[in-house]
Amino acid sequence: MKQKLLLLFLLTLTINTFSQERKFSLELNYPIVEDQNFLGENYNGIIDLGFKYRFANFGIINLGGGVNASILDNVNNYNYQGYKVFAYSIQPKLFAEINAPTLKKLHPVVGLGFTLLRFDVSGVSNSGFDLSNASETLSGFDINLGLSYDLTNRIFIQAQYDFIKINPNNGVPDIQYNTNVNIWKIGLGYGF
Template sequence: MKFKLFIVVILLSYSNLFSQDSNFNVELNYPLPIDDNFIGRNYNGIIEAGLRYRFVNTSILNVGIALNSGVLKNTNSDNEIGIDVTVVSVQPRVFAELDIEALPSFHPSVALGYSYMNFKSKNFSDTSVEDANTLDSKNGFNFNFGIAYDITKTLFIQAQYDFVKLTVNNGVPNTRYNTEVNMLKLGLGYRL
């Protein structure tokens, strides 16, 4: 595993030699639920990975597409009903990123997209439950804004805020608690 990680770091380090001013970047974030709702009360962030591609580059604005995928976890020791739940989210988006001449190391951005959240349940502590492995999906509109700060020409740190407005299934109350997800994401990125 350490060898594979070493190879990835070496390849990323040398990618700049072959692609000057590439339009791609990769990022790793820590997703932190920050609201009093069903996600904020019950789940902890594990990791999120993302890829961005800029297809419009001007002196002040970059526009592109992004794809992020993250994992949240709730173990049966963390909740009252005794169940392990893993949430895997996928977020395709369109983004716009500013290049401010007076602040060349700062890059604020906004993004619009859609979020797909898959909830995988297992390990029910109640042994009377026959089907202990279940899968549920929720999805909805996603709004994101953030800021990145360049550490070097290729390496940056970032903070992002995500708002997701989920649709609810029949029988689930259409309340803010059940439909609005707020996340703070802190991470590190690398321009390829």
């Protein structure tokens, strides 16, 4: 799987090397879940892939839309309960990116979006219940802050922060532990 992603990334680099427009970008990030909540205490990031399209340029501000997809791994359940849980997120968003002449290589970004979190369970619990088809989906609004730094005309590094306000499901208390999610993303991108 990693070789296929690397091959796709290198192919995109090769095909678009001579393109002058930089309306699109592909991103490969490492997600870090932070905070003392249901996600931060139990999950580690595996990978985050992002795609952005800049559809309007207003001088120093670009407006665009994008989507990120992440995979998180529950590090606790398999060892203690006998089953494995993965969390998958899809995060569509609208964003504003600053391209100030005084900050030629730095690009601050602010985004607003929506997050869908799907939790899929596999395995058998210690009590003998087959949980292979168990899943749950949560959703909420997302505020994204980021900063990218251009290494070349096409390649950049970036750091992002996502604050997600989850809408709790029925019966789940509406408290900070169940509703506030903080995810940092550190990665590499390619603009074309």
